[in-house]
Amino acid sequence: MCGSLLLACTAILFPMASAQVPKDRKNVLMLYWDNKDIPGNISFDLGFLAGMRSEPRDNWEVYNEYLDSSRFPGKHQNEILYDYLRQKYEGSSIDVIVATPDPSVEFLLKHRSDLFPNSPIVFVAVKRPPPEILAAGPGITGIIRANTHRKTLDLALALHPDTEQVFVVSGTPELDKRFEIVARQELSAYENRVRITYLTDLPLNELIAKTASLPKHSIILYVWQRLGGDQSQLQTHEVLELIARSASAPIYGMGSRNVGYGLVGGYVQDSEQNGIEVAQLVRRILNGTRASDIPVDSAPSALMFDWRQLQRWGLSENKLPNSSIVKFKELTFWQQYKLRILLVAALFAVQTALIAFLLIERKRRQRAREALDRLNAELEERIAARTAALNAKSRELETFAYSVAHDLKAPLRGIDGYSRLLLEDHLAGLNDEGREFLKTIHSSSGEMSQLIDDLLEYSRLERRELKSDYVELGPLIKSVVEQKKREAAETSIDFVVDVNGGSIVADPNGLTQSLRNYLDNAVKFTEKVSHPRIEVGSKELAEKFLVWVRDNGVGFDMKYHDRIFDIFQRLNTSEQYPGSGIGLAIVRKAMERMGGKAWAQSQPGQGATFYLEIPKQSTQVN
Amino acid sequence: MNEEPSPILIVEDRLSDLDLTKRAFARRRILNPILEARDGEEALAYIGKWEAGERRPVCILLDLGLPKISGLEVLRQYKSRPISSTIPVIVLTTSADDQDIAEAYKLGCNSYIVKPVEFDNFMEVASHIEVYWCALNTAPR
Numbered sequence: 001m002c003g004s005l006l007l008a009c010t011a012i013l014f015p016m017a018s019a020q021v022p023k024d025r026k027n028v029l030m031l032y033w034d035n036k037d038i039p040g041n042i043s044f045d046l047g048f049l050a051g052m053r054s055e056p057r058d059n060w061e062v063y064n065e066y067l068d069s070s071r072f073p074g075k076h077q078n079e080i081l082y083d084y085l086r087q088k089y090e091g092s093s094i095d096v097i098v099a100t101p102d103p104s105v106e107f108l109l110k111h112r113s114d115l116f117p118n119s120p121i122v123f124v125a126v127k128r129p130p131p132e133i134l135a136a137g138p139g140i141t142g143i144i145r146a147n148t149h150r151k152t153l154d155l156a157l158a159l160h161p162d163t164e165q166v167f168v169v170s171g172t173p174e175l176d177k178r179f180e181i182v183a184r185q186e187l188s189a190y191e192n193r194v195r196i197t198y199l200t201d202l203p204l205n206e207l208i209a210k211t212a213s214l215p216k217h218s219i220i221l222y223v224w225q226r227l228g229g230d231q232s233q234l235q236t237h238e239v240l241e242l243i244a245r246s247a248s249a250p251i252y253g254m255g256s257r258n259v260g261y262g263l264v265g266g267y268v269q270d271s272e273q274n275g276i277e278v279a280q281l282v283r284r285i286l287n288g289t290r291a292s293d294i295p296v297d298s299a300p301s302a303l304m305f306d307w308r309q310l311q312r313w314g315l316s317e318n319k320l321p322n323s324s325i326v327k328f329k330e331l332t333f334w335q336q337y338k339l340r341i342l343l344v345a346a347l348f349a350v351q352t353a354l355i356a357f358l359l360i361e362r363k364r365r366q367r368a369r370e371a372l373d374r375l376n377a378e379l380e381e382r383i384a385a386r387t388a389a390l391n392a393k394s395r396e397l398e399t400f401a402y403s404v405a406h407d408l409k410a411p412l413r414g415i416d417g418y419s420r421l422l423l424e425d426h427l428a429g430l431n432d433e434g435r436e437f438l439k440t441i442h443s444s445s446g447e448m449s450q451l452i453d454d455l456l457e458y459s460r461l462e463r464r465e466l467k468s469d470y471v472e473l474g475p476l477i478k479s480v481v482e483q484k485k486r487e488a489a490e491t492s493i494d495f496v497v498d499v500n501g502g503s504i505v506a507d508p509n510g511l512t513q514s515l516r517n518y519l520d521n522a523v524k525f526t527e528k529v530s531h532p533r534i535e536v537g538s539k540e541l542a543e544k545f546l547v548w549v550r551d552n553g554v555g556f557d558m559k560y561h562d563r564i565f566d567i568f569q570r571l572n573t574s575e576q577y578p579g580s581g582i583g584l585a586i587v588r589k590a591m592e593r594m595g596g597k598a599w600a601q602s603q604p605g606q607g608a609t610f611y612l613e614i615p616k617q618s619t620q621v622n
Numbered sequence: 623m624n625e626e627p628s629p630i631l632i633v634e635d636r637l638s639d640l641d642l643t644k645r646a647f648a649r650r651r652i653l654n655p656i657l658e659a660r661d662g663e664e665a666l667a668y669i670g671k672w673e674a675g676e677r678r679p680v681c682i683l684l685d686l687g688l689p690k691i692s693g694l695e696v697l698r699q700y701k702s703r704p705i706s707s708t709i710p711v712i713v714l715t716t717s718a719d720d721q722d723i724a725e726a727y728k729l730g731c732n733s734y735i736v737k738p739v740e741f742d743n744f745m746e747v748a749s750h751i752e753v754y755w756c757a758l759n760t761a762p763r
Contacts, residue, residue, distance in 0.1 A: 402719070406716055406717060406719075407687075407716075409716050409737075409739055410636055410639065410716050411638075412739050413638070413639060413642065413716075413737060413738075413739045413741075413744065414636075414638035414639070414642070416739055416740055416741050417638065417642040417741040417744065418638070418642075420741035420742070421645065421741070445739070446739075446740065449739040449740065452739075456718065460720075464720070
């Protein structure tokens with residue numbers, strides 16, 4: 001058994017006696033084997049505290065003590081620790097003592113009557129204390145850590161049915177041999193089935209070399225192995241990690257702490273889980289249950305595997321027992337990102353569909369556009385052809401009108417000429433009535449001549465090409481008015497010109513013609529008023545010029561304001577005011593060809609104002 | 623002047639116009655004898671006569687709207703033949719068409735006059751023609 005124990009220097013330093021302890025506070029003493037830094041103790045502590053805190057109760061205090069026999073071996077350590085604990089806890093009340101693992105339990109039971117005669121004990125151990133001890137004094141309860149060597153080896157042999165040799169790694173330092181002893185007991189039954197070799201107390205290098213070159217059909221059972229001493233001591237899982245890298249056979253083991261460092265798997269016990277279990281027992285005792293009334297239970301063990309090692313040794317997950325827990329499973333890319341992959345794929349699909357749709361749509365639109373373009377082109381061709389035909393027809397008509405007007409003049413000359421000759425040379429042979437007839441013939445032919453001239457002018461306007469010249473509006477208006485003034489010198493018309501200068505691009509002939517016709521009109525219709533007056537003005541607007549000719553003549557009814565610009569439309573008889581009814585039509589046509597406008601405003605008896613609207617940049621309008 | 627003045631050739635299809643022109647000249651006491659041609663063919667026939675030694679006119683009054691051969695064609699031929707190319711040709715026509723005017727000048731007419739309708743004005747034109755082309759103007763011999 002455990003021969004020597006060592007006093008833990010890291011224990012709580014203040015003496016219990018001097019501590020100010022509230023009356024209802026419960027005290028729990030933890031008695032660990034080994035120091036506080038070993039992984040098993042840390043896990044157990046974590047689990048224990050978590051279990052204690054699972055139901056809030058602040059009135060308990062935990063005191064930790066460590067036997068630490070690995071680092072302080074020696075025969076008298078046992079007595080030293082005994083003295084230490086006795087002095088430290090003398091006079092204090094410990095409500096429960098937790099001891100783990102077996103060496104601690106053994107130490108405690110040995111000194112219980114002297115140290116803590118009234119404290120119930122909760123233990124975690126491999127070895128079950130005999131019933132008389134369990135019932136003695138304030139009672140003992142706890143959990144038994146069943147050895148899982150056999151179960152684990154059974155598992156390994158099932159997974160590797162052709163196994164011929166089993167190598168058991170355990171040993172150093174001295175105390176660890178306990179584990180080998182247990183292992184030997186456990187595994188002795190297998191000696192007939194497989195050859196079992198104990199790799200005990202081998203130095204690290206040798207251990208690594210040995211495990212790296214094991215014969216075929218071997219497996220390793222990793223029990224316990226710590227190396228070195230003091231500060232540089234390698235923990236058991238660290239040793240495992242070192243040999244597992246190069247091991248030529250799969251490694252099985254029983255420590256949950258070792259899963260993840262190279263174990264394939266095994267029935268493992270978990271110190272943290274044990275800690276939680278123990279905490280439940282402690283709380284029951286603190287709440288009043290007698291320890292001896294709580295049956296001793298088995299510590300939970302789990303069948304655990306390292307997924308990476310399963311892969312390494314080619315073991316299928318399907319072969320594992322149903323209750324297996326597989327840890328460190330590396331999810332496949334699919335498993336890891338399934339949702340995201342699906343999402344991205346869906347997105348991609350949607351996007352692709354969308355792009356395809358857009359491409360198809362674009363193609364369709366392109367086709368439609370092409371069809372439309374073709375139609376447009378055809379339409380334009382047809383329009384162009386028809387326009388050309390129309391233009392030709394129109395020119396033909398104009399030419400026809402022009403030649404008709406022309407040819408009409410020739411006989412007119414005969415009528416006029418001979419009626420004059422008759423009047424001059426044969427006057428004596430005519431009576432008054434005959435002379436009157438001849439005068440009528442003469443004046444009619446004059447009228448007709450004027451009509452033909454106006455018609456010719458009108459049709460010439462159509463035939464003539466429109467010019468786009470730079471025109472100074474002021475001088476042009478003034479010169480046209482001056483000329484009219486001279487022509488009308490015999491009349492008493494008062495001409496008033498008030499025009500603002502300004503230059504435009506327009507057809508000067510059309511402009512002159514329009515203005516002249518307006519003036520002719522004004523002269524004609526002021527003939528019969530007492531103080532005839534004609535005003536000519538202009539005004540510059542944003543894009544155009546406005547020119548007007550205002551008279552104080554007879555005026556007209558506004559209901560005729562548009563009609564007077566139509567060809568052959570007259571408001572008076574030719575006896576009242578002679579005229580062909582073409583003059584204003586010429587004006588309107590000339591202005592329209594320049595992109596301008598012509599209109600008039602009047603009231604009967606109030607005179608009339610005739611307007612020209614000329615764009616500054618006139619464009620030919622067909 | 624003992625010598626009879628050179629004739630004036632009037633190319634005119636319209637009898638009334640021809641008659642009126644002659645009367646107008648007579649009223650203005652124009653003594654030049656009047657030669658007549660009633661269509662394009664007759665007008666061109668004079669070229670042969672002149673080449674044969676007949677007396678050439680002092681000027682030609684040429685109408686444009688002629689039967690058979692157009693006035694412009696007659697003008698072109700007159701101006702392209704040496705015997706007639708130096709005779710002043712006065713186009714006297716009803717047409718005031720810009721194209722006709724331009725074409726006539728291009729072919730070498732010496733004057734272009736639109737026939738007035740009114741008799742008085744016509745008289746005046748005839749008078750001006752006589753004064754200008756028969757009296758003032760010196761044509762090559």
